[in-house]
Amino acid sequence: MSTSNDNSPSDKKGHIEHAGATDESIQRVHAILLREQDEPKEGFTPMPLFLLGFISAMIFLGSVYFVQNRGDFDPLVYDTRYDAEAAKAAASAPKALTPEQIIAKGKVLYNTCASCHTPSGMGVPGAFPPLAGSEWVNGSEEVLVRILLHGLAGPVTVKGSIYNGNMPAFGPGGGYSWNDEKISQVLSYVRQEWGNTGTAITAERVAEIRKLEASRSKPWSEAELLPLEKR
């Protein structure tokens, strides 16, 4: 029997199983690792300046791009046949008036005539001939436009009565200098008012006759106009 003692510490020591790490060493390493970390903080961290700047720049550049490419929110912009210049010109061009609007404008313009020919168009016997029922008003536009452009002087027969006065020129050189539109409007008005039966006269027709008579400077006489009336 050996003297060895199974319970001796020295013996025991020799048989201790060595773990990879002891409790103390684990705790020590953890302490080190924890010390390396930042202390946890409360509250929030402000947005990094770079990110704020980047987002702001994106919003700004996006706005600039949008404004430059919005196409005025016009759905036709995506039409390949769309011509922006032509569309702009068409929008700013004066709109053609309806016949009713032309008559309405002529009625206002007639106030100028009414001082002589009277508001009822009946004229003043012996001084101003009538426009209501007048053969000149209801007759050829060739003649009527010429009377307005350069005036009328000397004896003239209207509805069987002879007048001898001076009808002022409303065209070039006269005191009024009305344009083609105004002359066409007032004549279109008088030709359908007071039971008159004349047709409307366009500004284009007035312009043509104005051109034809560009060299004329004196008022017409009845003798000059009567042959034109039959044309």
Ligand code: HEC
């Ligand atoms: C300052 C007065 C005066 C004004 C304003 C005047 N007229 Fe006359 N008008 C006359 C006179 C006078 C005659 C006759 C001329 C003559 O005797 O040769 C005449 C003749 C006429 C005639 C031919 C004869 C007839 O009675 O049909 C017509 C048409 C006419 N005027 C239309 C007009 C129109 C339209 C206006 C307005 C844009 C106008 N006149 C403004 C004085 C005026």
